Amino acid sequence: MSKIMIVDDDPNIRELVRVLLKNGGFDTCEAADGREALRVVSEGNPDLAVIDLMMPKMDGYDLCRNLRRYYENLPVLMLTAKGELPAKVKGFEAGADDYLTKPFEGDELLLRVKALLRRYKIETAHAIRIGGATIDRNSYTVTINGVKEDIPRKEFELLFKLAGFPGRTFSRDRLIEDVWGYDFDGNERTLDVHIGRLRERFPAETSGFKITTVRGLGYRLEAPE
Numbered sequence: 176m177s178k179i180m181i182v183d184d185d186p187n188i189r190e191l192v193r194v195l196l197k198n199g200g201f202d203t204c205e206a207a208d209g210r211e212a213l214r215v216v217s218e219g220n221p222d223l224a225v226i227d228l229m230m231p232k233m234d235g236y237d238l239c240r241n242l243r244r245y246y247e248n249l250p251v252l253m254l255t256a257k258g259e260l261p262a263k264v265k266g267f268e269a270g271a272d273d274y275l276t277k278p279f280e281g282d283e284l285l286l287r288v289k290a291l292l293r294r295y296k297i298e299t300a301h302a303i304r305i306g307g308a309t310i311d312r313n314s315y316t317v318t319i320n321g322v323k324e325d326i327p328r329k330e331f332e333l334l335f336k337l338a339g340f341p342g343r344t345f346s347r348d349r350l351i352e353d354v355w356g357y358d359f360d361g362n363e364r365t366l367d368v369h370i371g372r373l374r375e376r377f378p379a380e381t382s383g384f385k386i387t388t389v390r391g392l393g394y395r396l397e398a399p400e
Contacts, residue, residue, distance in 0.1 A: 177292055178202040180221035182212040182238065183254070184230045188277075192225060192254070192284070199285040209233025213241060221249070223291055225284075228255035228266070236269045243270035250291040254279070267392060268346050294340050303338045306383020306398040310338055319382055326376065329354060333369050334377075337386060337396035346393040370394060 179201050181192045186207075193203050204219040206212035208230045216224065224242060228235035239251055253271045255262070263274050272294070273287050303310040309318040315331045316323050326334075332354045337345065345353075347363050355365070370386055379385035384398035 176200065176202050177222040178204060178219065179288060180204050180206065180212065180216060180219065180224045180226075182206045182209065182224060182230070182235075183227040184208055185227070188227070188254075195281040195284055196288070198281075199288070201288070209235065209238035209241070212238055216242070216246060216249070223250040223252065223288060223295075225252045225254050225288070228253055228262070236265060239266065239269040239271050248295060250295045252287055252291060254284075264392060267344050268348075270349070272340070272343050290342075294342060303335065305338050305341060305396075308338075308377065308382050308384065310335055317377070319377070324376070330369055330373055330376075333366075334373055334396075337394065338384070338398075341384070341396050341398050344389045344392055344395045348393075350393060 179196050181189050181196070181203055182205070183189050183192070184207050189205050189207075193205065196203050204215055204221055206215045209226075210232045212224070212226065212233075215221075226235045226238055230238075233241075235253055235255065239253070242249055242251060251271045251273075253266045253274045254277065255266075255274075256277045266274055272291055275284060275287055301312045303312075307319055310331075311318070312335060315328065316325055317331070317334070318324070333350065336350065336353055347366055351363070351366055370388075374386055377384070384396055386394055386396050388394055
């Protein structure tokens with residue numbers, strides 16, 4: 176049974192989300208603010224976090240940044256009353272995977288939680304199968320329709336990162352840091368060039384996936400379920 180961490184300073188919201196998740200077959204743990212959440216996540220080892228945006232002591236943005244720093248493979252669903260685009264962009268830049276605005280339907284919450292858990296299971300594998308492609312981390316090859324192709328190391332790492340979290344939007348800065356490192360002295364043009372090469376190598380009609388530009392933010396890889 177997957178365990179979901181609920182982080183919200185409103186006890187009524189925590190109770191509502193807890194009941195919905197338990198009825199959906201999930202176990203839960205809770206925290207009332209970001210600082211408490213960092214303690215709970217280290218002790219409770221949750222599989223996913225549902226976090227509020229506006230909280231005392233440490234808000235959802237800072238909590239998300241900390242979770243991304245120390246718990247890379249923990250999916251994060253932001254649950255908040257702020258539905259404006261700038262707030263969503265800021266949330267995704269902090270590392271959130273998905274965004275659900277209050278008030279919300281219980282069925283939608285469960286669907287989003289289940290979808291995020293499915294995405295993150297892919298990342299733990301050494302080989303990702305997505306669309307019509309198999310992306311093998313052991314051999315650094317991509318196989319499509321039985322044809323195996325070796326590609327440059329950075330292109331592979333970029334593709335594996337995006338394919339490991341299908342549907343998740345990565346900021347440009349995040350991709351550069353994860354693939355090229357914090358001390359990278361180039362610029363964003365390098366990322367754009369590598370994305371362009373991946374699109375040329377693996378067109379959507381043959382690979383079964385596509386890399387989409389999210390204007391003002393970065394990129395995400397999309398593939399049919």
